[in-house]
Amino acid sequence: MPDRAPQPVDRQLPTEEARDLITLVRDIVQREIAPRAAEEEDAGHFPREVFSLLSESGLLGLPYDSEFGGGDQPYEVYLQVLEELAAARLTVGLGVSVHSLSCHALAGYGTKEQQGEHLPAMLGGGLLGAYCLSEPASGSDAASLRTKAVRDGDDWVVTGTKAWITHGGVADFYTVLARTGVEGPRGITAFLVPGDAPGLNPAVPEKKMGMKGSPTAQLHFDGVRIPDSRRIGEEGQGFAIALSALDSGRLGIAACAIGVAQAALDEALGYATGRKQFGRPIADFQGLRFMLADMATRIEAGRALYLAAARLRDAGRPFSRQAAMAKLFCTDAAMSVTTDAVQVLGGYGYTQDFPVERFMREAKVLQIVEGTNQIQRMVIARHLAGPETR
Structure with missing residues (x-):
């Protein structure tokens, strides 16, 4: 069955422009991404046309300088856009995060001549x-x-x-x-x-x-x-440039993870309130109600963690430790939430007729990319206790 459209999250956005931006993203999700996500993922179709649309809409360069075609948006806003996209289809949300990561080196360390020559096409010229x-x-x-x-x-x-x-x-x-x-x-x-x-x-x-x-x-x-x-x-x-990019990229993965988790919770909640056993919805049973409550709590905690790290970044303060924490917590939360979503749906959750099995498979990779979660623990520990002794 096709994915249900993501349920709108009540977002705390800093400006009217940011609120309009989220409205635009949700419109694109409803029209162009969510209706075909399950079918295209099953077929292994890469949605290049969606990335072209996102570029035309100014959504591929959001955290970068408008002088070179970017959107001048703080990371606090950009990451919430990623979450919305990933909730609809992780291939798209993660793809935008990877694209932003690939622009980081030039935007942060290139000369003005290099930036003027290449960044406009990279940020808003249809390139990926x-x-x-x-x-x-x-x-x-x-x-x-x-x-x-x-x-x-x-x-x-x-x-x-x-x-x-x-x-x-x-x-x-x-x-x-x-x-x-x-x-x-x-x-x-x-x-x-x-x-x-x-x-x-x-x-x-x-x-x-x-x-x-x-x-x-x-x-x-x-x-x-x-x-x-x-x-x-x-x-x-180059290695210092790479590490700088990965700090920001880890926040992108964290936001994508919460998007996948939110999609799984929405699906599980819709199923639990509609499925009846013993004459009443299964959402009435305490075992499932507590499971849903735990899923929602993990999502809210992860969202708060990645946004707190983003605000540090936006303020020009160190955020490497918090980025590692956000990546670690949010991706572990996504794995837990998607696994629980499969359990809520029972046998149906294990079939491809419902999207939660896909969410569970997708959540796993988020614990691996841009530094495994074991590496994130090493990063956090070094910030707390200093480098390992040899």
């Missing part, structure tokens, strides 16, 4: 981005990456393989981290690579348990030549 940090042998240990960029005159020649790339093979540009110097984090540099660069070859997309509409693929760089004008930041600054 991807972020290339992970490799087959370096996921959590990203500082050990092996993809190399070797200087050749005014160019760099990039060779190696990136793995687990969301939008791999369909993106118009890639923010790529490659080794240009010594081993470890100080020898990594960031580059902006066009999606059609000669020598850039995507592999067959991975066969995943969820998010089947979002292509995830390895990318092979076979002597890809990139002009130095597409180097972002200083040589050796």
Whole structure:
């Protein structure tokens, strides 16, 4: 059966412009995303047309400067847009988060000339981005990456393989981290690579348990030549740029997780109030009522946590610890809530006739991407107790 349209969340938005923005997003969700989400996910259809519409509507560059085509929106607002999109279809919500992540390096560390040349098309010109940090042998240990960029005159020649790339093979540009110097984090540099660069070859997309509409693929760089004008930041600054991007990206994952959890709760609540057993709705039974209450509480707590971290970011204050906490808590909450939603629906929840089984499969990946939840615990602990002793 098709997904039910997401139920409107009572949002606390800071401006009338932000309220209008959420209204626009909900209209797009109702018309263009929710009605086809289940069918297209089952078919593995990547909704490029939806991303084009979001770009035309000014929704792909919300947290960036309007000087270069962005929306000038605080993260507090941008993340709530992500939540609305993810509640309708995670492929779309997560896709917007990944696109924003891929723009971060240029927007934060590029020269004015680079920003003026590339950002308008990236933020509002219909382009879609991807972020290339992970490799087959370096996921959590990203500082050990092996993809190399070797200087050749005014160019760099990039060779190696990136793995687990969301939008791999369909993106118009890639923010790529490659080794240009010594081993470890100080020898990594960031580059902006066009999606059609000669020598850039995507592999067959991975066969995943969820998010089947979002292509995830390895990318092979076979002597890809990139002009130095597409180097972002200083040589050796790439790892610091990557970590900066991931702090913000983790908030995007947290918001997406709460969107999926909210969708699962809505579905479970609708089923529980309509399904009758023993002559009354199953929502009347205390065991289910308490389960629904716990689900709603986890969602509200997660939403409050990611918004609190976003407000720190908007105020220019440190937020790395809070971003890790939000990513950890919200994605664990999504896994718990979606699992409970399947339980509420009983046997029906285990079938593809209802979307909660898809929500459960999708929630799992959110505990893994942009730093596993074990890595988030390491980040939080380092903020609390300092680096590990050797």
